[in-house]
Amino acid sequence: xxxxLYRIDDRLxxxxxxxxxxxxxxxxxxxxxxxxxxxxxxxxDLYRMGVPPQIEVIFASVDQAAAQLSTWEADxxxxxxxxxxxxxxxxxAQRAPQVRSFNVGGVHHRAGRRxxxxxxxxxxxxxxxxxxLAAGGVEVTAQDxxxxxxxxxxxxx
Amino acid sequence: xxxxxxxxVSHAAVAQAMVAAVRAITGIDxxxxxxxNEGCGTDQLAERLRDAVGEGPAMIFVDLPGGSCMxxxxxxxxQHAEIAVVTGVNLAMLLDFVFxxxxxxxxxxxxxxxxxxxxxxxxxx
Numbered sequence: 001x002x003x004x005l006y007r008i009d010d011r012l013x014x015x016x017x018x019x020x021x022x023x024x025x026x027x028x029x030x031x032x033x034x035x036x037x038x039x040x041x042x043x044x045d046l047y048r049m050g051v052p053p054q055i056e057v058i059f060a061s062v063d064q065a066a067a068q069l070s071t072w073e074a075d076x077x078x079x080x081x082x083x084x085x086x087x088x089x090x091x092x093a094q095r096a097p098q099v100r101s102f103n104v105g106g107v108h109h110r111a112g113r114r115x116x117x118x119x120x121x122x123x124x125x126x127x128x129x130x131x132x133l134a135a136g137g138v139e140v141t142a143q144d145x146x147x148x149x150x151x152x153x154x155x156x157x
Numbered sequence: 158x159x160x161x162x163x164x165x166v167s168h169a170a171v172a173q174a175m176v177a178a179v180r181a182i183t184g185i186d187x188x189x190x191x192x193x194n195e196g197c198g199t200d201q202l203a204e205r206l207r208d209a210v211g212e213g214p215a216m217i218f219v220d221l222p223g224g225s226c227m228x229x230x231x232x233x234x235x236q237h238a239e240i241a242v243v244t245g246v247n248l249a250m251l252l253d254f255v256f257x258x259x260x261x262x263x264x265x266x267x268x269x270x271x272x273x274x275x276x277x278x279x280x281x282x
Binding site: 011 | 222
């Protein structure tokens with residue numbers, strides 16, 4: 001199959017991802033792309049706790065993910081790729097042209113960010129980066145759970 | 158030893174409802190604080206936790222083993238002394254907890270796991 005979902009979510013692995021998306025997609029593996037988490041055994045143990053044993057979790061830095069992406073895309077199982085912020089999504093898309101879409105699933109309030117949707121808060125700079133990503137050919141939509149509407153980037157940035 | 162405080166961390170309003178249920182059953186209303194992850198990223202949830210835990214030893218009860226409630230709580234406990242975290246919160250463990258708060262967080266965590274697990278049964282037909 002393939003990586004069925006590329007998702008930006010600052011909570012990384014959590015219920016919406018594992019159950020909300022994982023069940024309907026029948027996901028068998030999750031790739032968590034984060035430079036910090038990929039270098040910390042403690043953080044990895046923490047995120048692995050939220051995942052049932054039949055789902056494999058792969059931790060990767062942005063560099064490792066860019067190098068491995070074709071392998072994951074060719075995997076016969078269904079997978080989900082997660083990043084925690086917009087910069088990581090942009091960095092991955094720049095290095096890996098296989099990235100065709102990004103789902104904005106949860107970017108929450110922080111100083112400097114403004115509410116765009118109930119689950120999406122962005123600085124102007126982050127909004128511009130998402131529009132740029134879309135202009136480069138990546139389909140960018142916001143959608144927290146599969147039953148919600150996928151909102152095009154133009155409607156929330 | 159100061160009395161332990163309990164913080165319930167959950168999705169949506171599960172924690173609030175549990176605090177209300179404990180109050181309804183025991184009349185005790187100063188032992189538990191509810192924290193919801195509603196609308197929270199990691200930073201905000203950490204802030205809500207910090208506000209709820211305050212000073213002193215505490216026991217954090219989390220709804221699911223995994224997810225943002227658990228990762229934030231576990232991270233918080235790693236950075237602060239005298240905090241223990243258990244997952245799979247249920248009413249039975251909370252009822253036991255509110256009557257046994259003059260113990261260490263580690264001891265309270267063991268009690269919670271025990272009391273919580275004992276409450277999960279198949280009833281006789």
